[in-house]
Amino acid sequence: MDGKRYILAIDLGTTSVRTLAYDLQTNEIINIAQKKISQFYPHPGWVEQDAVEIVTAIISCLERTISNLSADLIYGVGITNQRETIVAWDKKTGKPFHRAIVWQCRRTFDYCEQLKKDKRTADMIHRRTGLLVDSYFSATKMAWLLKNSERTAKARAAGRLCFGTLDSYLIYCLTGGAAFVTDHSNASRTLLYNLKLQDWDPELCKFFDIPMESLPRIINCDEYIAEFKIKGKNLRLGGLIGDQQSSLFGQNCVRAGDFKTTYGTGAFMLANIGNAPVLNKQLLTTVAWKTSEGIVYALEGNMYSAGSCINWLQDHLRLISNPSESESLAGSVVDTGGVFFVPALSGLGAPFWKGNARATFSGITLSTTSAHLVRAVLRGITYNTRAVFDYMRSSFPINEREMRVDGGMTANSLLMQFQSDIMHFPVNVSAVTESTALGACYMAGLCFGAFKNIESISKLYKSKKIYKPTAHDTKRESNYEEWLRIVERL
């Protein structure tokens, strides 16, 4: 093992960036450094970030993470990032032409609605990319920039345009322009990547009018990228993977059928579906990772509102004064008193895709208390998760031995118990809260030879707590069906 001990990861999130070190000897994460990222909202529904600020924040975090580590002990640095967010920059100077357009940004909503009206086009795009036509993904954001940013359009004409997701821009900056790359997991979120070709799709680039020569080269997730310097220390970059795929990898869901859900602001369920893409109209199909061992695909269900419902209960309804109170308050009653909640605070994502739906409470009477409402919110989140799962298992034999989970909301035991009860199998909370960053550490470890292969990594999984389903209760299933009927009417 050439005396090395640490693997570093950069976790480029939506609200903050983090860097950390994974200590192979103790199997623990140390030296976490974090910095918040400014969000810009130039119009309602539009979200932008400053790509230069992000790179500067990452460099300063990296400086802190490595301050007490000798470069000789470090294998290298992996990257995981918020996906779909797009940057346009100058090939010569590395300077962006416009603020980064963030995945949440809805500025191309109308354009996407227009595209979706032509069912044949929507089907063609789904067949090739595994994705739905939605402003969430990168291609329509790029098309918007080419139309609305004069500097971007001019750079295209002058052959100086680089278009990439944030991983590409970060790598370009860290390596002084020496590497212009992205990986398959990130590329597969752009609407320009063909799942079967495993490459940019020339016809889709033409369809969205995106110059293919402006896009980065796609590399394997475990491929070596380049060297760079931080505070005079030489570090190696390698191990690149989008955040949700990274948490699937970090949760060691490496066998076909394994799956996980991350409960953060939103909730993301991803299932490893092995080496061939499987399509489901209610879910997304995406590249989980491509390494020297081959390609692995995933089915993905994005639920837009999960932890955000808890924040809303706290900040807007003031029913709770902190997130953990959602558990004690909901636990103070034995049921929801017939109240149902649909968590559509930002529209409904998977598996219903009702972008314009609004959240609802129903079944309220004079005897309803705040405890019933909060309990109904927790139930609603678990029903939505079950609904995503039902679509997944209709397309692929999902391993029902357990669902692995991570994210801030897994601290809520009642929520986890509800989830296990409605799934009818165990929910396994990971001991490592940073499973997204851990996925990037594992990928970098593969790149730099810290691990022999993926199989050897899968033994590293550590569980914190397993929630097993309580005795079967027919009411539970009929409540879920009632909830589905409410969603149908939205």
Ligand code: ADP
């Ligand atoms: P993100 O990475 O999306 O910012 P995190 O994984 O950090 O999200 O989780 C934060 C979310 O988890 C917040 O929305 C917060 O309200 C929620 N949360 C944290 N603790 C609890 C709890 N005990 N019960 C319910 N929700 C919680």
